[in-house]
Every structure is written in structure tokens, then in C-alpha cells.
Amino acid sequence: MADARAILAGYRASIDNIDAALIHMLAERFRCTKAVGVLKAEHGLPPADPAREQQQIARLRQLANDAHLDPDFAEKFLNFVVREVIRHHEQIAAANGAAKAG
Amino acid sequence: MADARAILAGYRASIDNIDAALIHMLAERFRCTKAVGVLKAEHGLPPADPAREQQQIARLRQLANDAHLDPDFAEKFLNFVVREVIRHHEQIAAANGAAKAG
Numbered sequence: 001m002a003d004a005r006a007i008l009a010g011y012r013a014s015i016d017n018i019d020a021a022l023i024h025m026l027a028e029r030f031r032c033t034k035a036v037g038v039l040k041a042e043h044g045l046p047p048a049d050p051a052r053e054q055q056q057i058a059r060l061r062q063l064a065n066d067a068h069l070d071p072d073f074a075e076k077f078l079n080f081v082v083r084e085v086i087r088h089h090e091q092i093a094a095a096n097g098a099a100k101a102g
Numbered sequence: 103m104a105d106a107r108a109i110l111a112g113y114r115a116s117i118d119n120i121d122a123a124l125i126h127m128l129a130e131r132f133r134c135t136k137a138v139g140v141l142k143a144e145h146g147l148p149p150a151d152p153a154r155e156q157q158q159i160a161r162l163r164q165l166a167n168d169a170h171l172d173p174d175f176a177e178k179f180l181n182f183v184v185r186e187v188i189r190h191h192e193q194i195a196a197a198n199g200a201a202k203a204g
Contacts, residue, residue, distance in 0.1 A: 004145040011134045011141070012154070018131045019158070020165055022124065023176055027169035029120045032113045039113070043106040052114070056121070063122055067129035073186055074125055080182055084175055 029081070030088065037089040041096045047089055053082075131183070132190065139191040143198045149191055155184075 040047055057075055064074035142149055159177055166176035 004141055004147065008138060008141055008147070011138045014134050015131060015138075016158075016161070018127050018134070019162060019180075022127050022131070022179075023162060023165045023171060024169050025120050025124050025127065026176075026179065027166070027171040029117060029124070030171060032116050032120070036110060036113045036117075039106055039110055045106065045110070056118075059118070060121060060125060063125045064129070067126050069125060069129040069132060070186075074128075077124075077128065077182070078121075080179070084172075 026081070030084070033085045034088055034092065037085075037092040040089075041092055047093075128183070132186070135187045136190055136194065139187075139194040142191075143194055149195070 037047075039045070057078060060074045060078050061071040064071045139149075141147070159180060162176045162180050163173040166173045
């Protein structure tokens with residue numbers, strides 16, 4: 001049992017390192033998508049791009065397959081992240097509208 | 103507008119690289135948590151550990167703050183991932199039960 005707890009502590013140290021990497025990757029991803037939101041708002045580009053989104057889903061499912069991650073989970077994960085991106089873009093658009101109105 | 107599209111393509115290349123990193127980090131995280139699930143099932147360790155979970159939430163919120171990521175999003179993300187971990191652990195427990203019954 002002492003051995004099992006030591007092994008568990010080892011796995012948890014890995015999980016903590018991976019979580020730190022995930023948080024920093026997500027922060028960087030949102031830095032990029034916020035910049036995209038500003039660019040689209042400034043240049044009147046359409047906020048949604050269904051063709052790009054379909055490509056992203058297909059690519060992430062393939063990457064997940066290769067990495068032995070459930071492709072359905074990868075797609076759910078992308079949808080989870082994209083919902084947050086849309087929230088940010090709505091905030092950017094609202095701030096832009098307020099700036100123009102102000 | 104041509105410039106805006108070139109800048110957009112650059113951001114998208116970064117987003118695609120980050121997504122590949124995220125998928126691989128998630129795959130590795132689930133490799134660890136599946137090993138934890140097997141370890142806990144084999145050694146009769148309790149599946150849930152509320153103290154550990156509280157530490158993880160507090161740590162991820164702090165990491166998110168430092169990385170300029172919304173801490174509420176970081177907590178939602180952890181919950182999203184943990185729901186998948188629980189699903190895997192239930193599968194492991196069911197497979198263990200089936201093996202013992204068989």
C-alpha cells in the first residue's frame with residue numbers, strides 16, 4: 001500500500017506538470033483568438049468561418065486518433081474551447097460598438 | 103484586406119500548433135489518470151479525493167491568473183476534464199468487476 005501511494009504521488013506530479021502546460025497553452029490560444037477577434041472586427045471579416053471549423057474538427061479527430069485519445073472527446077474539447085472564444089469575440093464586438101457609439 | 107487575411111492565416115497557424123500540443127497533452131494526462139484508476143482499483147484506494155481536488159482547483163486558478171487566463175474558465179476546464187476521467191475510471195471499475203465475476 002505504501003508503494004501504491006508512492007506510485008500515485010508520482011502520477012500526480014506528472015498530472016500537475018501537464019495541467020500547468022495545458023493552462024499555459026490555453027492562455028496562449030486565447031491570446032491568438034482574441035487577436036483574431038480584433039482583426040476581424042477592425043476589417044469587417046465575418047466572425048464565423050464554417051469551412052475552417054470543419055477542417056479543425058477533422059484535424060483534431062485525426063490527431064486524437066494518432067495520440068490514442070478518444071476523437072469524440074477531442075471534438076467536445078474543441079467545442080468547449082470555441083464556446084469561450086465566441087464569448088470573448090462578443091465582448092470584443094460589444095467593446096468596439098461601445099467605442100464607436102461613445 | 104489582403105494584409106488582414108495574411109495576418110489571420112498567421113494566427114491560425116499558431117492556433118493549429120497549439121491545438122496539436124493541447125491534444126497531445128490531454129492524451130498524456132488521460133494516460134496518467136487511467137494508470138491512477140487501475141492503481142486505485144487494484145489497491146482498494148478511494149476513487150475520489152476531495153482534498154486533492156480542492157488543491158488542484160486552487161493551483162489551476164493561480165496558474166490561470168499568472169498566465170492572464172480567466173480563472174473561472176480554468177476551473178470549468180478542470181471540471182470538463184475530470185468528468186472524462188470519472189467516465190474512464192467507471193469503465194476501469196466495470197472491467198475489473200467483470201474480470202472478477204468472470
